Amino acid sequence: MRQLKSFPLVLYLAIGFLMFTVLKSSSRDNTISEEIPEEIIPLFGEHSFNEHTPQHRHKLSKYEEKPVLPPSSSSSSSTRNSTTESQLNKETVEESSENIDYVTKLKDLINGKFTKASEVVSPTKDAINIGMIIVNRKSSSNFLEKGEEFRKRSIEQMKSIFVEANTKTPLHFIVLTDARSSKQVGKMMQYIISDTLVDELLKIHNRKRKYLPPVYFSLVDYHEVYDLNPEFCNSFKNKKDPNEKETKYSHDFFNIAPLYANAFTKMDKFIFVDCFDLVFQSDIKELQAQFRRMGTAIIGMGKDLSPHYRYALENNYWKLFPNTLIGKPGRFQGFNSGVVLYDLKKMRQSTVYQSALNGKSVYKLQSTFGIVTNVGDQDWFTMMGWKHPGLFYVLPCEFNTQTSLQYMEHRSQEFFDNYHACKPMEQTKIVHLNGCGPMPENCGHMGDPDYHSTPKYRDGYYFYLKFDFDWMFIAGFKNNKKRKIMNIMGMQVVVDDDSDDKNEKLKSEYDLEEENEGKFT
Template sequence: MLIVNMNEDKDFDLGFKTRTMYSLLSLILLADPNKPLHLIFVTDEKSKLRVGWMVKEVISKILLVETLAALPGEKTHIPKLYFSMVDYHDVSQHGTDFQWVFKYHLDLLTAHGGTNTKKYFMDFFNIGPMYHRAFTKLEKLLFVDCSDLEYRADINLIRQEFDEMDKWPAVVMGIGKDLSLHYWDWVVSYRREVKNKTHFGKPGRYQGFNSGVVLYDLEKMRNSKVYNEAITKDYALQLFEELGSIPTVGDQDFYTALGFVHPELFYIIDCKFNAQTSLQYMQERFRDRFDEYHYCAEIDQIKIIHKNGCGPTPRVCGEDESKVATKYYLAGAYNEIERQIDWSFFARQKYREVPKLNFINYYNYIGGKQRFDGYLGNIL
């Protein structure tokens, strides 16, 4: 889990902190209590103290509620937890030449006025490809986004995806599809050049990746000649140039580009472990194709919801709903039924589902303001 404070000496942005704490809460509360979890926070020297406070606050509130609600002699309902912190600079140093490629493209975009944010060009958004060189004592690693994920099932269920990866000798990484037409647009120049004779960007195996949830087989990454030759400055630069595309969302773009030319390196994880909610590409030009890219499964089958991009309606994304609404959207397929932790019965029931009519995350938006005290304000 990557958590870096971009506010320098100030506290985390309130909205970011709220989402991160809720994500961590849902991860821990739904995890199998009989299976220990080792949470690794990739951060930096300036952020580590605040990361520690945030994690401490989450854990202490969970334990306090359990203590108040549990009957004498009952065991806790959360797993044994281990925590580690890693400075992202220690990871970044293993690929400084590779990361130069992203800085080079940032300079290109800036010179032509093509970007209004430098967020995804910062080093810590491009260090994933070097994890195998940094975490030398680990064989496998699960990376999850820190602030945009809502867990609806036991995180240990994703172990089955690691098992599937083991069946493919060349696979070094498991990653989900990007459930949008982002990469259809991303390779538009290349598609024109080859007169549309390519699968790149089309729905299915080549529609692009989303790095909100990534399974790294670190041992196979270390042993893959093809992969290690790819994470060099010259290779990455040539790869983006051949596609006529510029990386704008960190290492996710690199994984997608590499997956186009070396699909054997990647295993596509079940979309239920990274079901993205963004309706950004529900546009009039994509009305007939959006569902093919975006739909994953019924809400009760989803294990991890990735609340990315814009939504929950096309109007919020600046679109006229009457012109862009798709068949699945009109049928209610993308309506999020939220999960609410019932703290008063937590020790006995662990959690229960409470359906809501609204689509917006109730915990993130109360009266237009992002706050966190709604979790425990009624009992503390």
């Protein structure tokens, strides 16, 4: 790749001006916490900002004044005043009740309080229900500890959802976890909300944003889903090579997705996403709108943008059926379960789907296609999509643009682009940072990169550098918080330095960039 050059002088001046503006506004006698009433921290919904932020405070003072009424009799005037005050008091009580309800929900979340899957409901008619699995697989660690990569990436994913979401549509997060992880999950969500809020408040002072969308949470024990049909879930494991080492997909929660419809019986549909390797670049409402395109299909999934299933089929199924489309680039290349739309109501009503939820059907699929399941229920969905394509809607690739270059190697040079290419990266809706990359050597393909790379890779088609102003850096600069260069997913990025060395000289991103000039790829 071409090396990144130093920023032009004009850009330095522009960024310097923005920093000066924010620092100046932050150094006033009345700080952000003093200007914003305490009752809207944490912030859940637009009503708080519309009434309490400084730019709208004049509206609040008008409401507090007695209403101006046309000339009339004193008794009529008194009645009208009384009615208006009563209405205002009623609205105040209703708003207070709503805030108390949110506080209760947040308290339950922090305490790790579970809701039965069968009792989970959509909080409002227009809410977007978003499911994810967050479980601490390491029995000896806490994923909230600083330095934990899972924690950092999960926080970044959730923040990208909030930042890109419109501020009107409620978001309902349904988190499947276990008893040991539930409180960790609750605290992490609390941190994400508060950290995003602080970031957004900084943007408010620069007229970038106004508020966050209303947010709801439900914690569900994933064992409740597994226990509905353990024989089915375990059938994914029985066909594995006995000499194969245990992987993350050996855990039960990677095999429960086909049972969601039978577990969440009061839900009609929801979106399910990976919990830590997605970057949202658009409003999740755009993804929700894809439900309207599904027609009679019951599940919407994007294609697996790799020849993963090609390699699983070419030595068995393809030899029996050389002209098959199964596993070839296109509609039948296989699914990726990083982003899935589940029409739960249709799934419950489908006799074809329901009849496949047993171990015998799993074994039949495996023997038909010669697939040894090794990535959990994604393999089952893929094989079901081959056998019953009408059950599945192919989600446009821009909603699950995978970046892994694991299969970009010399032997796949002629066909890798046919599987992997989607739209240009700057046009994607959701980036899925799965697997390895962004260089061939990051995936173990050593030597000359051109020996492994494909034409689209060499043209820079799979790379997209998105620059955004770091508002939290300004807050960190004022509080003498250090920043450092860190390698994440093969890319060098600037992050908070959590080290205890307080005597080290404070450095900005620009100092670090100058020191590391030529090291960025």
